[in-house]
Amino acid sequence: MADLRDDAPITTSKRSDRIVEASENLLERKGDTLVGRSVTINRPRAELYAYWRDFTNLASFMDNVERVDSIDDITSHWVVKAPGGKTVEWDAAITEERPDELIAWASTEGADVPNSGRIDFRDAGDRGTVVTATILYDPPAGFIGKVIAKVFQREPAIQARRDLRRFKQLMETGEIATAARTRKQFEEETA
Amino acid sequence: MRALAWHGKHDVRVDTVDDPEILNPRDAIIKVTSTAICGSDLHLYDGYIPTMQAGDILGHEFMGEVVETGPRSTLKKGQRVVVPFTIACGGCYHCGKHQYSACDNANPADNQDIAQTLYGQPMSGLFGYSHMTGGYAGGQAEYVRVPFSDVGPIVIPDGIDDDKVLFLSDILPTGWQAAEFAQIEPGDTVAVWGCGPVGLFCVQSAFLMGAERVIAIDHFPRRLELAAKFGAETLNFEESKTYEALMEMTGGIGPDACIDAVGLEAHGLFVDNVWDQIKVSTFTGTDRTHSIRQAIIACRKGGRVSMPAVYGGFVDKFPLGAFMEKGLTLKTGQTHVQHYLPGLLAAIMEGKIDTTFLISHRMPLSEAPEGYKIFHDHQNDVTKVVLKPGLDRVAA
Helix, strand or coil: CCCCCCCCCHHHCCCHHHHHHHHHCCCCCCCCEEEEEEEEECCCHHHHHHHHHCHHHHHHCCCCEEEEEECCCCEEEEEEECHHHCEEEEEEEEEEEECCCEEEEEECCCCCCCEEEEEEEEECHHHCEEEEEEEEECCCCHHHHHHHHHHCCCCHHHHHHHHHHHHHHHHHHCCCCCCCCCHHHHHHHHC | CEEEEEEECCEEEEEECCCCCCCCCCCEEEEEEEEECCHHHHHHHCCCCCCCCCCEECCCEEEEEEEEECCCCCCCCCCEEEECCEECCCCCHHHHCCCHHHCCCCCCCCCHHHHHHHHCCCCCEEECCCCCCCCECCCCECEEEECCCCCCCEECCCCCCHHHHHHHHCHHHHHHHHHHHCCCCCCCEEEEECCCHHHHHHHHHHHHCCCCEEEEEECCHHHHHHHHHCCCEEEECCCCCHHHHHHHHCCCCCCCEEEECCCCECCCCCHHHHHHHHHHHCCCCCCECHHHHHHHHHCCCCCEEEECCCCCCCCCCCCHHHHHHCCCEEEECCCCHHHHHHHHHHHHHCCCCCCHHHCCEEECHHHHHHHHHHHHHCCCCCCCEEECHHHHHHHC
């Protein structure tokens, strides 16, 4: 069979088995569903890295994340919104970091949603910085799985795309765009 | 406050809704003094634009007085401003290139999915123009929340009447950009399809940019009369054959540049228009496109086609062969309003551009539904309706 390999990112492959290769980039592999997404942000690499590296900032632009608490320099505790006003929680630890360049993490044992991933920051000349998120997660089976799917609005790729857009808005404009007219509408949208 | 809300095809109402509030640091609240009904609002009125929701507040041509500012707004209370219909952040790559209508950030993140799916990339937010462009409440209201108020609104010096500057919000820069996109060279003949407000501003702009002749095409005598006042030669397509006339008027060459200022509601008695209407109503095609087809066929070889007209979806019977074989250039897009504001305000203040001739009707906001109806039904006499919320305040 002809070799169909190309230079496109593995996350855009039509073949599902290439997920194994994608996970080779992660020191620790947790999860079997892959999401990859890049966004170009018109800010310096170091500034973006610093904001992301403080995990307690992440809830400001990740829609489903209620809060992230810092346990120590490498471990964090995640509280994520679930339907019916409930939450699911897990701990995650940084598995690799290179200042201004890379942050990789994996959930620790017993996580409700085993997950791992990496955020890469690459210079893009006068366009700023390309930020690439690569996330592996493991939607658990059964009832819990259904709940979790709802947590991620059934489509983690969409959520990742929207979260990265919000990160870009926050970094480039200092705020997250909203079309709400009143505070009441705004609170309903972000609830 | 009172605001003009869309409720469905040919159903717009003045509703009482909650006043807007400052939500982000760069916001400002504007108390509207003048707001116009745009030809593209009629696309919403006629139900051609998808992703509208009942209760959406319309209006993207407006100006007014700053009454409240967020901590990072650069505006001051009491200033009079004209607000661009395109919402732009000023901080992204595209804003840096002055491609404001391509702003990455002004369209809220969740809404961007719609345009990303349909167009490949999301465009900027627009006021009062469906949820695909952000779902922002529009300016046909007493008050408007204006995001990124440090980038968009232009401050108007005291002593200049609203009527002179209101159209900086959309149609004047849109007409100017369309003429600029036509890359007019001295001695050129420019043909303009559609003598609505944008077309008429194209006529004025084309002459200012050095066109020797402008041929204005429409079928409303009143509109052709206005075009003639600015020096255009007129072509009434109900009276004359458009292609044949353009060829004869240009010695068999065709116009050097063609501007389609009609768009998806091209009116006229053409067989393919009727066919287009059938397809629109049966969802097999979204846009009615007679004027752009004609512009491509009439344009001289190696000429330029500029398309300020609004299109939203897919078309067929697009004369791609003629476009390629004749080596035409087509340039289009929503207007990068912020880019043109300082220059056009100066041109108005120097008396080089007049916009007041356009206004045929001034009404209080409470009569906005009537304004839509007459603008829709009587396009010959109703060239522009300007709503003045202040007239309601005086009456009350």
